[in-house]
Amino acid sequence: MLMAVTGLLFVLYVLAHMYGNLKAFSGHDAFNEYAHHLRTLGEPVLPHGGFLWIARAVLLVSLVVHVYAAVVLWRRKERARSQKYVMRKPKNSTFSSHWMRWGGVTLLLFLIWHLLNFTVGKINVQGGPTDDPYDLLVDSFDTWWLTLIYLVAMGALAMHIRHGVWSASQTLGLTNNARARRNANVLGVLLATVIAGGFSLVPIFTLFGVIS
Amino acid sequence: MRITLKIWRQPNSTEPGAMVDYALDDVSEDMSFLEMLDVLNEQLISAGEEPVAFDSDCREGICGSCGLMINGQAHGPEVTTTCQLHMRSFQDGDEIVIEPWRADPFPVLKDLMVDRRAFDRMIAAGGYISVNTGAAPDAHAVPVPKEKADRAFDVATCIGCGACVAACPNGSASLFLGAKITHLGELPQGQAERDLRVVNMVGQHDLEGFGGCTNIGECTAACPKEIPLDVISRLNWDLHAALRHGH
Amino acid sequence: MPDTTNAYDSSHTRGPGEQEYDDAAGYYVHGDPIQDTKAPGGPLEEMWGTRQFEAKIANPANRRRLSIIVVGTGLAGASAAATLGEAGYVVKSFCYQDSPRRAHSIAAQGGINAAKNYKGDGDSVYRLFYDTIKGGDYRSRESNVYRLAEVSVNIIDQCVAQGVPFAREYGGLLDNRSFGGVQVSRTFYARGQTGQQLLIGAYQALERQVAAGTVRCYTRHEMLELVVVDGRARGIIVRDLVTGEIETYFADVVVLASGGYGNVFYLSTNAMNSNVTASWRAHRKGALMANPCYTQIHPTCIPVTGTHQSKLTLMSESLRNDGRIWVPKSNSDCDKDPREIAEEDRDYYLERIYPAFGNLVPRDIASRQAKNVCDEGRGVGPEVDGVRRGVYLDFSDAIERLGRDAIESKYGNLFDMYARITGEDPYEVPMRIYPAVHYVMGGLWVDYDLQSTIPGLFVTGEANFSDHGANRLGASALMQGLADGYFVLPNTIRDYLAEGPFEKVPDDHPAVLEAQEAVRSRVQKFLTTNGTRSVDSYHRELGNIMWEYCGMERTEDGLRKAIDLIRGLREDFHRNVRVLGTAESINQSLEKAGRVADFFELGELMCIDALNRRESCGGHFRGESQTDDGEALRHDDQYAYVAAWEWQGEDQDPVLHKENLTYEFVEMKQRSYK
Ligand SMILES: Cc1cc2nc3c(=O)[nH]c(=O)nc-3n(C[C@H](O)[C@H](O)[C@H](O)COP(=O)(O)OP(=O)(O)OC[C@H]3O[C@@H](n4cnc5c(N)ncnc54)[C@H](O)[C@@H]3O)c2cc1C
Ligand code: HEM
Ligand code: HEM
């Protein structure tokens, strides 16, 4: 339940985030404007950067909750089957469902790096400017190995979302018949492709010089 | 046909077990899987070795006593119980790995036998409709729409075999639990206790040490009665509703 | 077949129960007649009400001090334990399975009868009563059967309230079907899994009492001895099947609901571990065993494929509505592909012999004729021990007439089950079927209160002999189990318990020590015999003897031979059986050894009972008692009695007590299906 709600929050967030990122295609100014807009959203009700901070707080709390729930589930599983099978042959489950935990860990590692990269640390691996988000982005993805890290992370994200969306619908009790179950699965695949695909566009196009 | 078997042998719940190899030469494809084990046991007895212990009673696929992990799959390759699996599903020369259900709430008692009383305790926690004998109104007093009755029946076919737990990577009993919640929750007779039932049964489930469901779906594939995954959704729905109602 | 049919001289006048022949002479001893003293007199409709009113009531506050042991968690045992728990008694429930829900009742398919008359087709309590008496071939008690029909109505109400998902019509009301050749639709069903759904209902009621603390369940515990103190049943000795511990439990009253003993035939449709041990141990302690020879053989089971066969699977009788039964006319065709056998070379023997009823003749007739054609060498399917035991049940005409889809929607699940077990597609190749032992009408003798001849020992469900006479109607065993457990026993047992609680039995009472010692020494003996043959091999051989000589057709010569064979085999068993492992752990061979040892003794008594009863009635067909055209012939003047046998000791002849059956309300008639 906690897992499902926080997970779905993440899905919403990454969806918006992806949309934002795509502005990179519109060029330097549009993207920077978006980055700036993020900080001015809600003004004057909220102070500068207020919305962003609220979002960050929500995300951070969610992250803690999400990871906490993940750890609890993991531990329960270990306790429920301390003796492993000699031979295991899954019959029905998707690859993505088995990769939730390691996929989650991958995402967590990615996130740490990602934040160092773009928000907290603002590391520009090419040694270029770090206070211009657009340039930071371009410089980052011009580096092939950085792009690769991102693409691997996007792979993990896609799988995580694919199973996550279906799983969350099931956990929330929304899939009480065969049709609803199919729809949840389709939605999972759809969101996974759109989000991971959307995110991937920026690094790929940057690497190949379309965005520069 | 000739078959090689790798079977988990364990003298009792406290001593450690190990896989042991056996060879069987004269297996007919008309034998059921358990009859094949009967033949092995006869062979063992004449050789002076203790026969392999496993549970079975009806051998008709309905009592839920039998249940083995066969080549990594609960109840083997077909959608049926172990007792209804036949040797024609295997080929001459096959090697077959046989293990007990593995889940900590189902401790191994001996060889391939496990203790599934955790299921009984989950039912005792609320898997019933409270009505004392003799206190029932006429059976026609409450009509039940056919679709509801049919759906209740579909999920009431659960035989309590435990294959869902055995197959679930999390060792969760959510399919078993969901089947009972859905069976009683579909019927008008089951409404009064609906909230309490789900809260108590889930509580007992967790207390027994079953894992949490992450909706992987191995359980339904292993289920000989093809209990569908939506019972788990139903279980969650009812649980949230009950929590909302303050239980 | 010996030609003694007409040797029966009906002109001779005898007192009731006085027999012209004494076939079993030398195998038994005459005893005093017995009577059921509990059934009140008066009109049928009032008996049960009167008895309930007269039965004393244990004061509710006192009930917490009264304890009851219930052995068995099938429909009879689980329903009784749950109801007694609700009433506030302290109940201990035992079963050998790992969960009460797995009792053999779970396998029942067809349905449960009840005189609800929801179809308005003229059904009534009286009609159900009448059909049951007639179906039982006039060998059951009117008082019991009437009560059964009466409470049948409440069973359905109770089950529906528990959430049993019976089949319903679109209007939301319960559906019924007609079953087993009865003219009214009174059978309630839940697809082909009625027993399962009813048992789960009872099991849930039982678990509810477990949660409430009134019932305690002892699973994987096998009863191996009854404790009788000062003439009363006061407890049981069980073996914990996991630890091997021999434990003693005491109570004010003991209820046996341990099911039927069809597994004496080795192959039957019963669950693998069904046994007679609980009943037999009680029998050895003084409870009379009634009509042990009455067995029901079901005609439509999947045939045996080889010596590895461990059990037989029943397929619903409804298949005979559309399938046609035949074998080749000539035994040279028996191994041919049936589709290549020309129409004129097929013998549709039921249609030939019984043109009026054809393939729908009653169970026993269909079964017997199938055996006859196979014994003639015209059976089909694989040869097992040199004989092909199978006949075709052919749907090709029906498929042609109604279309494959219609057949599929009617019988799809049965066809699938058949295909899974045999690997043959019944839409293409005719099914093969053969009769198999299915149910036993015999069991421990009980009075109207369901109390045995040992005070404080009550017996319910298939384990007692009470309601089905010489033959049971389809869908009536489930009805009886639940009637006994939910409604009858809880009302009659209180009369006995009103005198309680009885004095506490000291742990070291001589009767207790003796019973414990008996169990221990038996277990030790099996483990130290160190012979060469497995228990199963003996069981299989005993089963063959029973099936051959005490199965569908019994003759004087055959039964005598069987008794000799059984005695010889039993002796060999006790000398030469090999049981490995220890007593202090799970030991399935040891469990089986005890059961098979009891089956030997029971098998012998069944043969003696069958030998004594030189008449054909219900499930018991004596070759010497048939009409000129081979129909069963009853002799009401000589055999209208319940044969209740008393144990005298190993190697001693049993004592026969007769309970005369009188029919005040129904007239006895010979049945005819020609
Ligand atoms: C395949 C099949 C289909 C059938 N279909 C129908 C049908 O459609 N309609 C119908 O009316 N009838 C049907 N019958 C008959 C009916 O199912 C049984 O007669 C009935 O269920 C018996 O119930 P019971 O409670 O007496 O005993 P069971 O259900 O046999 O229960 C016996 C109990 O006793 C326990 N037990 C036995 N021995 C011991 C011991 N020594 N120590 C401890 N515990 C012991 C067992 O663990 C078990 O719990 C069918 C039977 C079969 C075999
Ligand atoms: C940051 C690190 C993350 C970790 C460690 C992590 C870990 C997990 C784990 C272990 C599960 C368990 C469920 C299962 O195994 O099926 C899970 C579920 C889920 N995750 Fe994540 N995850 C992370 C990030 C994310 C992100 C970024 C999203 C959204 C894009 C997300 C969405 C979901 C969803 C929707 C679920 C399903 C919830 C349910 O089962 O009800 N997670 N996650
Ligand atoms: C290729 C894909 C991605 C690109 C190009 C990208 C780019 C960026 C950039 C440029 C920022 C800085 C924005 C700013 O500070 O103004 C940022 C912030 C962030 N990104 Fe990403 N991102 C990507 C994928 C992801 C994914 C998959 C996640 C989550 C799982 C994620 C989570 C975040 C978070 C949490 C922040 C911090 C926002 C804040 O400042 O609070 N990003 N991203």
Ligand code: SF4
């Ligand atoms: S849900 Fe299926 S697999 Fe699980 S116990 Fe029930 S029948 Fe067995």
Ligand code: F3S
């Ligand atoms: S396999 Fe396990 S994770 Fe849930 S969907 Fe089934 S219980």
Ligand code: FES
């Ligand atoms: S033995 Fe009963 S289900 Fe397999």
